[in-house]
Amino acid sequence: MNARHLASDETLAGFAAGRLDEGMSLVVAAHVEMNPASADALREIDAIGGAVLARGEAVPMLSSAEDALARLGGGRELGRSPAPRREAGVPRVLQPYELGRWHMIGRGVSLRRVHVPGAEARVFMLRAAPGTRLPEHRHTGNEWTTILAGAYEHEYGRFARGDFDEANEDHEHHPHVDPVEGCTCIVALTGEVRFKGWLGRMLQPLVRL
Amino acid sequence: MDADALVQAIASSADRQAFARLFDHFAPRVKGLLMRGGTPPDLAEELAQETLMTVWRKAALFDPTKAGASTWIATIARNLRIDHARREKRSRLSQVFEILEEEGPEQPDQVISGSERDARVRQALTGLSKEQYRVVELAFLEGFSHQDVANRLSIPLGTVKSRLRLAMAHLRRHLEDLR
Missing domain, CATH: 1.10.10.10 (Winged helix-like DNA-binding domain superfamily/Winged helix DNA-binding domain)
Structure with a gap:
């Protein structure tokens, strides 16, 4: 059993504070949704926020509790309506976003765009047939990936369902998709990525790199 | 002060006194926290008030097995700050946080309070x-x-x-x- 690949504390904290690009955040959120260890780490980070709040410095308010209640008019939500479930295989955190349609971009590889208004990163789901060799590529920006199903393997290890692959500048890698299960993942990209080979040439215009 | 119990009193009986105690304790701290992070005083005041208004509205959704009251309130303040900062970008990030909090990520084996x-x-x-x-x-x-x-x-x-x-x-x- 390989060690799991988790988002770093630094990445989780940036995510929790809303400091990361929304597209990158979405890939982190999918990882947190699927990975109990990172969900736990995120709860700890949130608890640090709570503790700092509890012991933090108080600055006097100009308005009072009565003002707040007056603005509210007393209304309360009595329960939550369960969020509509999306189709199987799509993380729940993608619910607020519009998804494109799957389309083939090459032999054994399909892509589905995730529209994230205002994000700098480009976000998409990628599905690759068992045994596919994804094109070798090099980054000037970041490429963050959460594996939704199946697995792939490259120079930095084997990445399976729920794992987070944080490839930052100057990584060069060459993923090999699991020969039995194939792989579906969600990817966010910033900066430039240069692919090599036939699939790269197919992918390049589609991900507008 | 048992903040968890105060939130639960709002949830069960719309207890205005419990709300006043929570407001007096937390609103100035939320304001202080936001100002320490660089939010200007008037906006910090507004977001602190909105944070406590959200505590009132969503008290029934508070679940102390997931997070204590101060952590819950800190995440509400965080979501409001993100919403405000990204308003012009039509950001949906705070909805993403709500989905993670509400439906709960896949739970680890042991349930901890x-x-x-x-x-x-x-x-x-x-x-x-x-x-x-x-x-x-x-x-x-x-x-x-x-x-x-x-x-x-x-x-x-x-x-x-x-x-x-x-x-x-x-x-x-x-x-x-x-x-």
Whole structure:
């Protein structure tokens, strides 16, 4: 059993504070949704926020509790309506976003765009047939990936369902998709990525790199 | 003050007195926290008021097994701040946080109480040196990258990393038997 690949504390904290690009955040959120260890780490980070709040410095308010209640008019939500479930295989955190349609971009590889208004990163789901060799590529920006199903393997290890692959500048890698299960993942990209080979040439215009 | 019980009193009986106590305790702290993170005073006032208004409206959704009241309130303030900062971008990030909180990520085997975790973290933070505390605050609460923390405090990156490592080891020792 390989060690799991988790988002770093630094990445989780940036995510929790809303400091990361929304597209990158979405890939982190999918990882947190699927990975109990990172969900736990995120709860700890949130608890640090709570503790700092509890012991933090108080600055006097100009308005009072009565003002707040007056603005509210007393209304309360009595329960939550369960969020509509999306189709199987799509993380729940993608619910607020519009998804494109799957389309083939090459032999054994399909892509589905995730529209994230205002994000700098480009976000998409990628599905690759068992045994596919994804094109070798090099980054000037970041490429963050959460594996939704199946697995792939490259120079930095084997990445399976729920794992987070944080490839930052100057990584060069060459993923090999699991020969039995194939792989579906969600990817966010910033900066430039240069692919090599036939699939790269197919992918390049589609991900507008 | 048992903040968890006060939130639950709002949930069960729309207890206005419980709300007043929560407001008086937390609104000034939310305001202080936001101002410390660089939010201007008038906006911090507005967001602090909205945070407590959200506490009233969503009290029924408060679940102390997930997080204690102060953590819950801190995340509400965080979501409002994000919404405000990204308003013009039509950001949906706060909805993403709500989905993670509401439906709960896939649970680990053992269920631990959020209130208990909060208490431990609070206790652990009191054991940090002033320097460690500041680094934790910037890295974990403000979410700055380690490099940005180093730049802000004018200390070497290695110092940031070693302070954080020590602080997190300390924190996780306090949480060990909960994990």
